[in-house]
Amino acid sequence: MAVTTLPRTLVREVRPGEDVRLQGAVQTVRALGGLVFIVLRDRSGMIQVVTEGEVDLPREAVVEVVGRSRADERAPGGVEVQATGITVLARPAVRLPFDISKPVLHASLETVLDHRALSLRHPRVAAVFRIAAALAGGFREHLTAEGCTEIHTSKLVATATEGGAGLFSVEYPGRPAYLAQSPQLYKQICVGAFERVFEVGAVYRNEPHETARHLNEYTSLDVEVGFIDLDGLLDLETGLLRAMLQAVQARAAEARKTLEITLPSFDSIPRIRLSEAKDRLAAHGLTYKPEEDLDPAGERLLGRVFAEAGHDFVFVTHYPVPARPFYALPDPAEPAVTLSFDLLFRGLEVTTGGMRIHDYTQLRENMARFHLNPDSFTGYLEAFACGMPPHGGFAIGLERLTAQLVGATNIRWATLFPRDLHRLEP
Amino acid sequence: MAVTTLPRTLVREVRPGEDVRLQGAVQTVRALGGLVFIVLRDRSGMIQVVTEGEVDLPREAVVEVVGRSRADERAPGGVEVQATGITVLARPAVRLPFDISKPVLHASLETVLDHRALSLRHPRVAAVFRIAAALAGGFREHLTAEGCTEIHTSKLVATATEGGAGLFSVEYPGRPAYLAQSPQLYKQICVGAFERVFEVGAVYRNEPHETARHLNEYTSLDVEVGFIDLDGLLDLETGLLRAMLQAVQARAAEARKTLEITLPSFDSIPRIRLSEAKDRLAAHGLTYKPEEDLDPAGERLLGRVFAEAGHDFVFVTHYPVPARPFYALPDPAEPAVTLSFDLLFRGLEVTTGGMRIHDYTQLRENMARFHLNPDSFTGYLEAFACGMPPHGGFAIGLERLTAQLVGATNIRWATLFPRDLHRLEP
Numbered sequence: 001m002a003v004t005t006l007p008r009t010l011v012r013e014v015r016p017g018e019d020v021r022l023q024g025a026v027q028t029v030r031a032l033g034g035l036v037f038i039v040l041r042d043r044s045g046m047i048q049v050v051t052e053g054e055v056d057l058p059r060e061a062v063v064e065v066v067g068r069s070r071a072d073e074r075a076p077g078g079v080e081v082q083a084t085g086i087t088v089l090a091r092p093a094v095r096l097p098f099d100i101s102k103p104v105l106h107a108s109l110e111t112v113l114d115h116r117a118l119s120l121r122h123p124r125v126a127a128v129f130r131i132a133a134a135l136a137g138g139f140r141e142h143l144t145a146e147g148c149t150e151i152h153t154s155k156l157v158a159t160a161t162e163g164g165a166g167l168f169s170v171e172y173p174g175r176p177a178y179l180a181q182s183p184q185l186y187k188q189i190c191v192g193a194f195e196r197v198f199e200v201g202a203v204y205r206n207e208p209h210e211t212a213r214h215l216n217e218y219t220s221l222d223v224e225v226g227f228i229d230l231d232g233l234l235d236l237e238t239g240l241l242r243a244m245l246q247a248v249q250a251r252a253a254e255a256r257k258t259l260e261i262t263l264p265s266f267d268s269i270p271r272i273r274l275s276e277a278k279d280r281l282a283a284h285g286l287t288y289k290p291e292e293d294l295d296p297a298g299e300r301l302l303g304r305v306f307a308e309a310g311h312d313f314v315f316v317t318h319y320p321v322p323a324r325p326f327y328a329l330p331d332p333a334e335p336a337v338t339l340s341f342d343l344l345f346r347g348l349e350v351t352t353g354g355m356r357i358h359d360y361t362q363l364r365e366n367m368a369r370f371h372l373n374p375d376s377f378t379g380y381l382e383a384f385a386c387g388m389p390p391h392g393g394f395a396i397g398l399e400r401l402t403a404q405l406v407g408a409t410n411i412r413w414a415t416l417f418p419r420d421l422h423r424l425e426p
Numbered sequence: 427m428a429v430t431t432l433p434r435t436l437v438r439e440v441r442p443g444e445d446v447r448l449q450g451a452v453q454t455v456r457a458l459g460g461l462v463f464i465v466l467r468d469r470s471g472m473i474q475v476v477t478e479g480e481v482d483l484p485r486e487a488v489v490e491v492v493g494r495s496r497a498d499e500r501a502p503g504g505v506e507v508q509a510t511g512i513t514v515l516a517r518p519a520v521r522l523p524f525d526i527s528k529p530v531l532h533a534s535l536e537t538v539l540d541h542r543a544l545s546l547r548h549p550r551v552a553a554v555f556r557i558a559a560a561l562a563g564g565f566r567e568h569l570t571a572e573g574c575t576e577i578h579t580s581k582l583v584a585t586a587t588e589g590g591a592g593l594f595s596v597e598y599p600g601r602p603a604y605l606a607q608s609p610q611l612y613k614q615i616c617v618g619a620f621e622r623v624f625e626v627g628a629v630y631r632n633e634p635h636e637t638a639r640h641l642n643e644y645t646s647l648d649v650e651v652g653f654i655d656l657d658g659l660l661d662l663e664t665g666l667l668r669a670m671l672q673a674v675q676a677r678a679a680e681a682r683k684t685l686e687i688t689l690p691s692f693d694s695i696p697r698i699r700l701s702e703a704k705d706r707l708a709a710h711g712l713t714y715k716p717e718e719d720l721d722p723a724g725e726r727l728l729g730r731v732f733a734e735a736g737h738d739f740v741f742v743t744h745y746p747v748p749a750r751p752f753y754a755l756p757d758p759a760e761p762a763v764t765l766s767f768d769l770l771f772r773g774l775e776v777t778t779g780g781m782r783i784h785d786y787t788q789l790r791e792n793m794a795r796f797h798l799n800p801d802s803f804t805g806y807l808e809a810f811a812c813g814m815p816p817h818g819g820f821a822i823g824l825e826r827l828t829a830q831l832v833g834a835t836n837i838r839w840a841t842l843f844p845r846d847l848h849r850l851e852p
Contacts, residue, residue, distance in 0.1 A: 008653065010573075023652075023653045023815070024815075025618075025813060025815070042621060043573060043575075043620060043621035043622060043652075044573075058813075060812045060813040061813055062784075062813050062814065062815045062816075089784075089815060089816055090784055090785060090786075090813045090814055090815065090816070091813065092786075092811065092812045092813040093786045093787070093811045093812075094808075094811045094812060095812075096812055114805075115805075115808060116615070116805060117615035117616075117618055117619075117805060117806070117808055117809035117812075118618075118808060118809065118812055120615075120616065120618070120619035120620075121618060121619050125619075126619050126620065129575065129577065129620075130575055130620075132576075132578075133570075133575050133576040133577070136576055136578075137566065137567075137570060137576065140563065140566070141563075141567075144559075144563060144677070147436075147469060147470075149469075149555065149556055149559050150558075150559040150562055150563065151555065151559070151842055152558075152562075152628070152645045152824070152842060153842055153843055154628075154643055154842075154843040154844075154845055155581070155628050155643065156630075156642070156643055156845050156850060157850070157851075158850045158851045159851075168596050168597060168598070169596070169597040170594050170595070170596050170597075170605065171594060171595040171596075171597075172594070172850060173632075173847055174847075175850060177850055179596065186842075186843060189542070189543035189546075189852075190543075190546065190842075192451075192543055192544075192546070192547060193543075193546035193547050193552050194469060194546075194552065194555075194556075195468060195469035196469060200626070201627070201628065202578070202580075202581050202627065202628070204582075206599075216582070217580055217581065217582055219578045226449075226469075227434065227449045251570070358488075358515075358516055359516065360516075360518075360519050361519070378851070378852070379540075379541075379542060379543060379851055379852020380543070380852065382520075382541060382543055382544060383543035383544065385518065385519045385520045386486045386518045386519075386520060386521075386522055386543075386544055387451060387484075387486035387487055387488050387516045387517065387518040388488065388516055389449070389451070389488045389515060389516065390488075390515055390516070398578070416577055416578060416579055416580075416612075416616075417579055417580040417612060418580075419580055419582050421599055421600075424582060424583070424584045424598060424601060424603055425583075425584045425585075425804070425805055426615075426804070426805020426806065
């Protein structure tokens with residue numbers, strides 16, 4: 001394959017006055033005054049390659065270029081490469097269904113998803129996933145430094161985590177099985193052993209409706225920590241988000257520039273009780289019953305209210321008992337509400353979390369209140385029967401967080417291969 | 427909860443002559459000469475706590491201890507804490523089904539898995555998963571530094587990746603769906619956009635048999651890289667394994683000591699063609715047909731042969747075409763074999779990988795040879811139709827690698843919540 005013994009140079013690392021060997025795809029080809037200008041794309045960026053005479057190179061041809069670099073202020077990036085040899089490594093059989101050489105890809109979301117392998121070649125489309133990768137990396141590295149152990153729990157479960165609705169059935173030998181809606185119960189029992197754990201994994205919701213913010217499968221960034229209280233949890237997520245955004249700045253700076261986004265910065269994140277949030281919304285004409293959760297319209301309005309005060313994020317706390325799952329810890333000072341929270345980011349819920357019941361008797365009583373059969377939760381309950389630390393945790397939806405950060409109007413823009421009522425391919 | 431304003435100290439960090447606040451579980455309690463000796467366990471280790479008089483504390487009670495530390499050479503670790511106050515945060519309702527205070531947990535694998543929430547509290551059982559976490563962390567951080575982008579691909583697919591057998595069916599609205607056996611096709615098409623990618627995620631095999639090395643669900647550490655050749659792939663995995671083992675040494679040193687394991691070290695990993703491997707095995711009386719893969723007995727014997735020469739790892743390369751999937755690249759110099767490899771670690775296959783076909787026409791011809799319908803692979807094939815770089819990759823089974831490293835006789839020792847024919851809980 002190699003036509004020279006030179007090591008490969010990434011296009012971003014080309015300096016003027018070097019012999020180079022480049023490898024990448026042809027983004028564009030343009031003939032002008034006897035010269036041919038090729039824009040070559042590799043994982044690090046793009047560079048202009050110049051050659052003489054006739055060149056039979058379609059867009060997306062994969063090539064190896066050897067040549068010499070030189071400064072040229074007319075070239076994008078200020079450096080171009082004069083090719084002395086171009087070897088075709090792969091020649092396309094068909095043309096792309098859209099033009100990926102424009103700054104913005106002019107194609108519908110439907111088309112972008114139908115041709116995912118090809119739309120991802122557009123730098124703006126790919127940039128979203130470079131940001132998601134930096135967020136996930138920042139999440140894990142910060143929590144590892146905080147003493148958390150990474151776990152991988154099973155996604156094939158025998159019982160619904162939080163009741164029956166929204167489950168996908170799996171044909172399992174000899175018995176019914178389901179896809180897990182969350183690693184909730186597993187991460188809790190792991191707290192009894194590792195005290196602090198996190199998991200990055202797929203979770204499943206068999207959603208009958210189709211919205212811009214729901215998917216049947218998404219990536220959940222899960223945390224669960226022992227010996228903590230509600231304020232400690234909010235502190236933990238505040239520091240974690242800061243680390244995740246710093247990871248974006250450090251590792252996906254180019255992607256951030258491509259998408260022209262400003263990263264939120266904050267010293268602290270405001271904390272407001274749900275009842276107060278409702279009072280604020282009522283002042284804007286939006287009213288809720290005491291036991292109700294906010295709906296998306298309320299979240300958006302609350303997001304605008306806090307945006308006006310300069311806040312991208314807001315923690316909403318103390319949700320009523322009926323709005324939370326059986327394991328949510330009621331506030332001892334006000335048992336009608338739980339020590340729980342949602343995090344809104346620019347008006348969209350990106351995290352749900354809270355303190356959990358750790359007392360065995362209280363947990364069993366609450367399961368009865370939620371009409372759950374304790375016999376279906378043996379492996380979970382025995383952790384509590386034998387003693388569990390006070391604990392709490394939360395889960396961040398990676399695609400939602402990414403979508404909000406890049407300003408996407410639909411979560412599918414931030415999902416590599418989205419799954420919903422209508423889409424199972426590619 | 428707090429009985430003092432002192433910050434919490436982890437037991438590993440207690441130095442003599444300090445006022446401390448500790449939080450953890452009671453590992454053991456022993457009364458002796460009017461004193462009570464408590465071994466307290468938190469995520470960092472264990473420490474001896476001494477108090478006077480009567481103490482009603484069962485094992486696994488979760489407590490907060492305030493007191494003063496002092497050097498005492500009779501105490502494990504050389505430091506003990508004289509308690510001035512002990513607060514019970516959770517009192518167990520039942521006793522553990524086994525004794526976790528002995529250096530080794532005396533319980534069958536079946537019992538360990540049935541009571542996973544409790545067996546994990548044994549330091550040796552937990553240590554295996556601390557090592558797995560370090561391996562996964564080392565994997566991601568090394569590949570990120572090597573310019574790879576992390577991806578999260580869907581585990582719900584419409585078509586079998588590599589033929590029909592071994593799939594789990596999922597009840598999906600309006601159409602058949604399956605759990606993905608591998609992210610293979612997704613990671614390949616992502617190479618066309620990101621050039622270098624990795625993924626850590628669950629994969630599924632509906633295995634009809636039950637062995638010590640198979641599971642229905644495991645964690646696959648996947649890599650796929652463009653502009654590489656077979657030797658480059660083997661170099662990449664060699665450096666990657668070294669980084670992963672260094673991560674174990676750096677982050678799970680205590681777990682390594684607990685398990686009394688020696689980490690393999692190597693400058694390079696021997697590379698041997700499958701045909702040569704078969705010649706070596708034939709000399710030991712084990713013979714295979716030319717188109718055959720090795721069986722587990724052959725892998726074990728080959729592992730012993732290389733162990734005698736001081737090698738824990740060996741790459742076996744150039745598997746015959748029928749032994750590999752449709753996307754495996756035949757060797758242009760010898761088309762009956764593919765540019766593929768397995769990595770054996772102490773006689774067990776822990777990685778499968780190789781170069782892939784990147785030419786569209788060749789790929790379609792090979793699909794026909796494997797009796798696959800190209801219409802079921804539209805979203806995959808269009809990446810090749812539009813031009814794909816030469817590429818290859820591999821996948822490491824995290825549980826297998828961990829099990830071999832810790833010397834486990836069954837992969838289930840290295841799987842948090844294993845799934846097989848008989849086990850779907852906890």
